[in-house]
Amino acid sequence: MQGTSMEGPIPSTISLLRNLTELRISDLSGSSSSFPDLQDLNLLKILILRNCLISDEIPSYIGDLTSLKTLDLSFNKITGQIPQTMQSITKNLDFVFFTNNSLTGEVPDWIMNTQNKFDLSYNNFTRSSQLSCSSLSVNLVSSYSSSEGQSWCLKKDLPCSGKPQHHSLFINCGGTKLEHDGNEYEEDLTDGGAAHFVSSAEKWAYSSTGVYMGKSDAPYRATFANETKPQFYQSARLSPLSLKYYGLCLREGSYKVQLHFAEIMYSDNQTFTSLGRRIFDVSIQ
Known part of the structure; x- marks a missing residue:
């Protein structure tokens, strides 16, 4: 139920x-x-x-x-x-x-x-x-x-343990370090897990919670080798229950938040033509 x-x-x-x-x-x-x-x-x-x-x-x-x-x-x-x-x-x-x-x-x-x-x-x-x-x-x-x-x-x-010093943040979720449009995206290659917290030099962090139904050893990162540009569309971090990213020690002010999504998950008998509309929630604080 x-x-x-x-x-x-x-x-x-x-x-x-x-x-x-x-x-x-x-x-x-x-x-x-x-x-x-x-x-x-x-x-x-x-x-x-x-x-x-x-x-x-x-x-x-x-x-x-x-x-x-x-x-x-x-x-x-x-x-x-x-x-x-x-x-x-x-x-x-x-x-x-x-x-x-x-x-x-x-x-x-x-x-x-x-x-x-x-x-x-x-x-x-x-x-x-x-x-x-x-x-x-x-x-x-x-x-x-x-x-x-x-x-x-x-x-x-x-809270920031020192003086806030960052004014921008770019993360290639589940992927390697890369540069795009003059912005350097941080790599995010840790394996993740069912009860996992990872921080990167008190600049950003993520928290992952949950175990996959029927397949507890399923990966928490996905990659898809294609020609899609930019490269940050080729990887993703996965979580079956809750996934939270944190921008740490950011200076006070107004920020533009842009989230990039692409469908990179296919079953053996599907192609991109079979995909429907994916609906999900995003919460930003």
Whole structure:
């Protein structure tokens, strides 16, 4: 039940479906609701409750769902702390997405030391050890409500740590460094990932969130070798859930923003003549 615009809340009787191995619900309409009762769904491997208007704490029984591989509670209004009981299932978990919620407290050490893909960006955590923006193992961009003593990438709105000095920014998303019309486009060749944050000399950065349905090893960059000019139409950065680019330390003033798009994704049996109109949202702050 993903992307259906059905009305919530999620009924508690869903807990009777004890043989479920995957539960995917997203984009519910209606009013805020509590966390649904799922504690009898012990066979769940994938649990996605994304943008479901959940305004509640994460229940402790989540730690009893020992078969979980993917847990996505992103884009809700979830409060409270991350349950300590989750530590017992981290060995099985591959992906955890808690981005865009209102979680508080301290990020547990067992999360910072895990090899799993955790995205905790855009929350309200209040305490942490000193973390470096260049070596985050967990995506924590803009995740702390208190700015005191925190690195710039953890603070709300990603403030400049020094004096703003840049007045322009050009990025070849997913591609190599190049020059066009007298402008030098920065290269953007990192692999990306399901819970990824990369910064480039505090001039720009990007945050990538999400795992592809049915193909968790799919790439997060795409290239297409053709004769299209200019060259920045030959590459793209991909993300299945959320992709955010940040212009950092830009001087105050008015800016012209220009985004370049081209269709470079084709299946084996399609050509450009079969393509229809692509509709998507762009948000600029």
